[in-house]
Amino acid sequence: MSTNAQKKGFGATLWDFLTTVDHKKIAILYMIAGGFFFLVGGLEAMFIRIQLAVPNNDFVGAGLYNEILTMHGTTMIFLAAMPLLFGFMNAVMPLQIGARDVAFPFVNALGFWLFFFGGVFLNLSWFLGGAPDAGWTSYASLSLASEGHGVDFYLLGLQISGAGTLMGGINFLVTIINMRAPGMTYMRMPLFTWTTFVASALILFAFPALTVGIFLLMFDRLFGSNFFVTAAGGNTVIWEHLFWIFGHPEVYILVLPAFGIFSEIIPVFSRKRLFGYSSMVFATVLIGFLGFMVWAHHMFTVGLGPIANAIFAVATMAIAVPTGIKIFNWLFTMWGGSIKFTTPMHYAVAFIPTFLLGGVTGVMLAAAAADYQYHDTYFVVAHFHYVIVGGVVFAVLAGTQFYWPKMFGTMLNEALGKITFWLFFIGFHLTFFIQHFLGLWGMPRRVFTFIEGQGFETANLVSTIGAFFMAVATVVLLINIIITSIKNEKVGNDPWGDGRTLEWAIPSPPPFYNFKQLPLVRGLDPLWIEKMEGKKGMTPAEPLGDIHMPNNSFTPFVISFGLFVAAFGAMYRLDYNWGLPVLILGMAITFGSMFYRSVKDDHGFHIHKEELTDDNDKGVKA
Amino acid sequence: MENNQTNTGNPSVDITYRRKRNAEEMRHQVISFALMIFFTVVAFVAVGSGMSGWFTVPFILLLAAVQVVFQLYYFMHMSHxxxxxxxxxxxxxxxxxxxxxxxxxxxxxx
Known part of the structure; x- marks a missing residue:
């Protein structure tokens, strides 16, 4: 469209992003917000490591340490890892299945703004009397005793952002079920789409448990109920169950899309189709299914009894089987391939042994009897950082390098990318490998300092030095992003040269309607099939016609903003007179804008086919 | 949906077929609707008659499960x-x- 070709001012661009319902722009919003929170969470991690660098350190006090620790975990899981993965899902998944947008573009925008305002609300706690300090698990006996409003920020912030995540998950499910291009059967979907699908199903089933848990705890703290108050007949263990019924699937929600990203990268740079595609799909679904049967392995020391512990221990170990299938499939994909060691491939190759280490310690921890020794030591910290950083963060960094051209139309610098990789890879193992041993030597988790002469000094110092490597790696990545954006050298459809799936068949970045004509999918790796037959692009599945597009809307922003306001009201209801009116005002904004959305007809607009044909393209390609 | 397909190329056949299908569908819905009301009445009677809770609670749960199945399959077309x-x-x-x-x-x- 001619109007889109004009250069827009900053204000117009900002307004465009505030009102957008385009999945590609929402992806960019997720990446910016997730990236910002990743830096915040990283900064908190640095403070933790500086505090623990030497014994008896007083860099931060015990109370502040608890807040930093809590916010590091909460921010990294809910506000960094999830949104960054949602960013990739939004950016890539609709393109991979040959769709013009997600099923509910408006809800997609709403999901983002809910997450964003929830995250901002949570982080405002730093400036408004102190952050939550009961750990990211926020166990009820501890969080009910926490003074001030820190834990209230946690509860309300996560409630709002959790609603956004749930909406996002449902949206992806509906999109994948209903909006696949002609010929794109379930068993032809790229692995990243499959993992998005399974992760979204996990979101659908797991987040309600979190919502319920947070609701009950919120009522206990703010409205005087006694669900978890043992003195009044409540049961504090129920919070632990509810939290982990959500919390364990949550780690699969994070790691499955990470598996998906690597399952895209490895075939592209090995120039071979993914080995054992159907077993990969099977393993993904099986991991998702088993993910719901294992939550009590976080609670072995609660005292559930030997039978419950044994059942959950065996179920947990069973997950190693489908994960092992995946590991072997990635190895066999590379086996005999003509491998190109690009930056994303570096991450992919490093991911396999790193994640395997995390998986092996996972099986160790799954042995309930042994877990009594490991419980609450740095061994656990080392384990979950190996799976979450070694799996998810590696995938996010690899995906950033890999999909950057598709999202922004420019290539990130490969040399700088490799520097980031090596610094991050070395720094990561330096930081966390030694923590296994710290744990086995008996250093407990969540302590703000340790005393001299226990043999923890050297190992903690090594760990802190490693953390600085990772920080430098992140700075190099930022420099890379800035340099690339300033140079702004545009690339073509398939900048890596060996793209296999549909997203590489359209321009980078794709036009706002994605596919001029929906492509005809003739098998797994559709673009590769066409390339092997000597064709330049996809065969269209439909004649060129008008495209129906949704209108931009500011309503998602306002709905989310209303809840943000209401959260302040709910929290300060008893402290200040204005609390209750603000609560009502916020809910009025939210429900008012929902009402506005319901009664106003918005039919979207059509791009006419005359606008889609230009001089060198008469509409014969997809 | 299934009962709206008109792809045999013969409109009169399709319309007769669809009429038949719709009538059948309607009959199922009326029967299940009547049954659901009947179950609800039975549930109230079970509570009102003063029988032991060890009977009424499982009984009402059973009725509820049946009603959910009716709801899903006859009114929300799950079988289609x-x-x-x-x-x-x-x-x-x-x-x-x-x-x-x-x-x-x-x-x-x-």
């Missing part, structure tokens, strides 16, 4: 084509929910 994905998700959700309840019953409260 194109409802496989919702069915899959409903049953997986049911499975997850039941496992959770089972766990709570066995290791939290007893």
């Amino acid at each position: 084509k194109g409802h496989e994905a919702p069915a899959l998700f409903l049953y997986s959700g049911l499975l997850v929910g039941l496992i959770t309840i089972l766990t709570f019953l066995t290791i939290v409260w007893w």
Whole structure:
């Protein structure tokens, strides 16, 4: 469209992003917000490591340490890892299945703004009397005793952002079920789409448990109920169950899309189709299914009894089987391939042994009897950082390098990318490998300092030095992003040269309607099939016609903003007179804008086919 | 949906077929509707008659389960084509929910 070709001012661009319902722009919003929170969470991690660098350190006090620790975990899981993965899902998944947008573009925008305002609300706690300090698990006996409003920020912030995540998950499910291009059967979907699908199903089933848990705890703290108050007949263990019924699937929600990203990268740079595609799909679904049967392995020391512990221990170990299938499939994909060691491939190759280490310690921890020794030591910290950083963060960094051209139309610098990789890879193992041993030597988790002469000094110092490597790696990545954006050298459809799936068949970045004509999918790796037959692009599945597009809307922003306001009201209801009116005002904004959305007809607009044909393209390609 | 397909190329056949289908469908709905009202009445009677709770509670739960099936299959058309994905998700959700309840019953409260 001619109007889109004009250069827009900053204000117009900002307004465009505030009102957008385009999945590609929402992806960019997720990446910016997730990236910002990743830096915040990283900064908190640095403070933790500086505090623990030497014994008896007083860099931060015990109370502040608890807040930093809590916010590091909460921010990294809910506000960094999830949104960054949602960013990739939004950016890539609709393109991979040959769709013009997600099923509910408006809800997609709403999901983002809910997450964003929830995250901002949570982080405002730093400036408004102190952050939550009961750990990211926020166990009820501890969080009910926490003074001030820190834990209230946690509860309300996560409630709002959790609603956004749930909406996002449902949206992806509906999109994948209903909006696949002609010929794109379930068993032809790229692995990243499959993992998005399974992760979204996990979101659908797991987040309600979190919502319920947070609701009950919120009522206990703010409205005087006694669900978890043992003195009044409540049961504090129920919070632990509810939290982990959500919390364990949550780690699969994070790691499955990470598996998906690597399952895209490895075939592209090995120039071979993914080995054992159907077993990969099977393993993904099986991991998702088993993910719901294992939550009590976080609670072995609660005292559930030997039978419950044994059942959950065996179920947990069973997950190693489908994960092992995946590991072997990635190895066999590379086996005999003509491998190109690009930056994303570096991450992919490093991911396999790193994640395997995390998986092996996972099986160790799954042995309930042994877990009594490991419980609450740095061994656990080392384990979950190996799976979450070694799996998810590696995938996010690899995906950033890999999909950057598709999202922004420019290539990130490969040399700088490799520097980031090596610094991050070395720094990561330096930081966390030694923590296994710290744990086995008996250093407990969540302590703000340790005393001299226990043999923890050297190992903690090594760990802190490693953390600085990772920080430098992140700075190099930022420099890379800035340099690339300033140079702004545009690339073509398939900048890596060996793209296999549909997203590489359209321009980078794709036009706002994605596919001029929906492509005809003739098998797994559709673009590769066409390339092997000597064709330049996809065969269209439909004649060129008008495209129906949704209108931009500011309503998602306002709905989310209303809840943000209401959260302040709910929290300060008893402290200040204005609390209750603000609560009502916020809910009025939210429900008012929902009402506005319901009664106003918005039919979207059509791009006419005359606008889609230009001089060198008469509409014969997809 | 299934009962709206008109692809045999013969409109009169299709319309007769669809009429027949719709009539059948209507009959099922009326029967299940009547049954549901009957079950509701029975449930009230079970409570009102003063029978032991050990009978009424499981009995009402059973009636509720039957009503859910009626609701899903006769009013929400779960048996029709194109409802496989919702069915899959409903049953997986049911499975997850039941496992959770089972766990709570066995290791939290007893």
